[in-house]
Amino acid sequence: MPGLKRSYLIVAILCCDITAAARAADAMFPGSGGVSRLAGPDVEFFIEADHPLSIDEITSPGNADRFTRLEGPRLDITRAAPRVWLRFRLDEKAAGCVFEVEPSFSIILEKIDLYLPLGAPGGAHTYTVAHTGSLRPTRKDVISSRFYLFEIPPGVPHGAHLYLRLESSMDVTVRFNLWRTIALRQRDVLYFLAFGIIYGILLGMIAYNFFIFASLRDRAYLYYILYMASALAWQFHVQGHTKMFFGRSPGVDLGLLWVLVGGVQLWGGVFSMSFLSLRKNLPRVNVVMGALASMGALVGAAGVIGWHRAAFGLSHVGGLLLPIAVIVAALLRLRQGFAPARYYILAWSFLASGGVTFALMGLKVLPVAFWSVNGVALGMAAESLLLSLALADRIRTLKEEKEFFEKSQKRYMELSITDSLTGLFNRRYLQSKLESEIQHSQRLAQPLSLVMLDLDDFKAVNDRNGHGFGDMVLMRLAATIRAVTREVDVACRYGGEEFVIIMPGTTKAYALGTAERIRTRFAAEPLITGKKQVETVTVSLGVAELAEGDTADALLECADRAMYLAKRMGKNRTAT
Secondary structure (H helix, E strand, C coil), X not given: CHHHHHHHXXXXXXXXXXXXXXXXXXXCCCCCCCEEECCCCCCEEEECCCCCCCHHHHCCHHHHCCCEECCCCEEEECCCCCEEEEEEECCHHHCCCEEEEEECCCCCCCEEEXXXXXXXXXXXXXXXXXXXXXXXXXXXXCCCXXXXXXXXXXXXXXXXXXXXXXXXXXXXXXXXXXXXHHHHHHHHHHHHHHHHHHHHXXXXXXXXXHHHHHHHCCHHHHXXXXXXXXXXXXXXXXXXXXXXXXXXCCCCHHHHHHHHHHHHHHHHHHHHHHHCCHHHHCHHHHHHHHHHHHHHXXXXXXXXXXXXXXXXXXXXXXXXXXXHXXXXXXXHHHHCCCCCHHHHHHHHHXXXXXXXXXXXXXXXXXXXXXXXXXXXXXXXXXXXXHHHHHHHHHHHHHHHXXXXXXXXXXXXXXXXXXXXXCCCECHHHHHHHHHHHXXXXXXXXXXXXXXXXXXXXXXXXXXXXXXXXXXXXXXXXXXXXXXXXXXXXXXXXXXXXXXXXXXXXXXXXXXHHXXXXXXXXXXXXXXXXXXXXXXXXXXXXXXXXCCCCCCHHHHHHHHHHHHHHHHHCCCCCEEC
């Protein structure tokens, strides 16, 4: 399977490129001091349980002692703890650096407030606040990024606490980084490279298959384009690139997220139903796949209405079940002999692996890293390549099936109009062909002749030598007719030992010459019986030419009269 080997090679190249970017992004420049994860004994958090607290309340003595040490470099905001405060200190080297809030998906982290202390070290502090988050408009004074950035001004007192308030109605995992500006830019370049590869692959496959769809008009290609376009738009949005390039649209971004997620599930299901031809080959599986695709439409509708929790739940159920259902359906189709399903299984396995990786990250089994956060994006990039190969293989398979069907149809057609013993056309074909040739002859004012021939004393030949010998005589006569007549002539077995030859564009005189050549050649061929004896068999022929106003029956009757005239004249001769 050379195509399958090529697909492995493409995916390997993709993984190598993104591995390099991920390694550089997650292990940023050892020893350079470019980035540090915000973690350690001085980083503490407090869950805001009852009602929103102000900075004055959170820094009051009653609440100051309620902070708990943050274990590890990340903080989980869940439905049970939707509002969390973080307290930490920065040393003097932090001045001029960029503080980054890095959620697993920036579109979900709704409100972020960073409180920076003002005043002399060791004294009382007042706080200035910077607001951001997915439900707040983009500030014009911030660095453009997928995540949320705050510049640390030089005047922050050394050793004073900074407070960060986070709020989200959806589960999200957040990491905190402190960057030097040049290192941040280097990291962004690497991320742009990685996502440039991912988006480039998706766009390339969309464009490539669009041109094929424009040529073939195959609906499977259209559904593939809609599926990949939805996947590209979803990843672009959920990875924060919409926010980065176009700014935030509070109240719209989250609803748009569910519309795009629903589109991925809807068109992924519809594409699978079409590609695997489930309605025809697996009708029950087709119903299940249709239900899962419809769930995608419900996700989008819930997002438009504003039912974000319902959309969240439906999207996760559909995102888990759809790849499983697709893989099972593809396995069943592969078992039925549909070869392109092998690419389909591999393609959706990549996507399922990315989804499982992301789910395990959400369950805290895997860490929040490039691979876990972007597992779905990587899986989709690999899937788009393999699905394109699957479509190409599907077209090849369908073409082979069409050619086989056409050959079978042609064979069945030949059997329906051909005499099985002699290989000549049968009486059914003679009737339709003669009528069309008469119409053609009359329209163009061209001659048309008919030759009818019958074996002489054939019953006696059969009685003496058996039906096996009689069949051999009929086949030998058919071979003689084929050898003497032209390609445009139509030779038919009329019935029993009678044959008819339609000769378009031929006068009676020319047809008479052809008839005589058949008669003399056949009579000259020795026929050896089963008893090794030589049997001489002759044939009588009648020739007729189409006259004005003649029908097919009239022309046949005229040729038949001429043939019987030849028999009355002594047989083994031609009459007109």
